Amino acid sequence: MGSTTTQAPGRLAFPAMITGSACLAFGPWLVRLADVGPLASAFWRQALAVPFLLALAFVVRAPGGKPAGFAGTTLGFVGLTALAGFAFAADLSVWHLGIMRTTLANSTLLANAATFMLPLYGLLVLGQKLSRPQWWALASAAAGVTLLLGRSAELSPRHFAGDLLCLSAAVFYTIYLIAIEKVRGTLQAMPALALATLASALALAPLAASGVFWPQDWTPVLGLAIGSQVVGQGLIVYAVRHLSPLVVGLSLLVQPAISAMIGAWRFGEVPGSLEMVGALMVVAALVIARLPSRG
DSSP states (O other): OHHHHHHHHHHHHHHHHHHHHHHHTTHHHHHHHOSSOHHHHHHHHHHHHHHHHHHHHHHOOOSSSOOSTTTTOOHHHHHHHHHHHHHHHHHHHHHHHHHTTSOHHHHHHHHTTHHHHHHHHHHHTSOOOOOHHHHHHHHHHHHHHHHHHGGGGSOOSTTHHHHHHHHHHHHHHHHHHHHHHHHTTTSOHHHHHHHHHHHHHHHHHHHHTTSOOSOSOOHHHHHIIIIIIIIIIHHHHHHHTTSOHHHHHHHTTHHHHHHHHHHHHHHOOOOOHHHHHHHHHHHHHHHHHHHHHHO
16 A cells, blocks of 8 residues: 555656646747737746645645645755746746747747756766667657757747747756756645746746736736646646656657647648658657666
């Protein structure tokens, strides 16, 4: 009975990571639909999510011996949570600006360069050794994304500024994932995410007033808050504690695949045969990355 309780979170972590990543894939589309500035949409995504996350922090309880709610916090822990929040605020700021300046495909691909930065962190900082299947998984993922997005993944002079912004967003998101994983060593997923979201909303507030601030149509920003932040990030923060950096990084590649489908549906960007092969290679990379942990 005891072993079932301890293993359940690990078994649910991978599907939670995939589902959370899928929810985040709709974010760029919602940013473009919003009738506020890109920094304001980033602020509303965080601010509107805070009440829901705070409520969930006191209601949702998970096994594992961590304190319920916000019990057990220390000054150093608060600083680490603030770092996660500020890194996420920086990620959203430059990413939302980049979304408005480059293609939907490029914004998703470059912002998910954390896919390759996380394994590098695991290799260089954590001293993890990548097995041969894991190296193949990385290679398959890289080739799959290249085929999936095709020419949209290439840096172009017209979209160069937007591409750089989205690429820098990946750096900040990598810092966020590393910091929030350490926060999860003290708190359960929802309290950790609630605190980080509150910190990022406070950091974004002074920046949001630089453009159109109040939405006339609240649907896109509510979609960002509930779909991307509460559900998407909630599932990712839960899962990241139980998965290796490689699996977390590769799971983020679900987003470019879904973005390609959104582009086909909303903007008539129908993928060709090479893009379909790329999608299959991404799926293959996810499967290969899971094989060592199952063994």
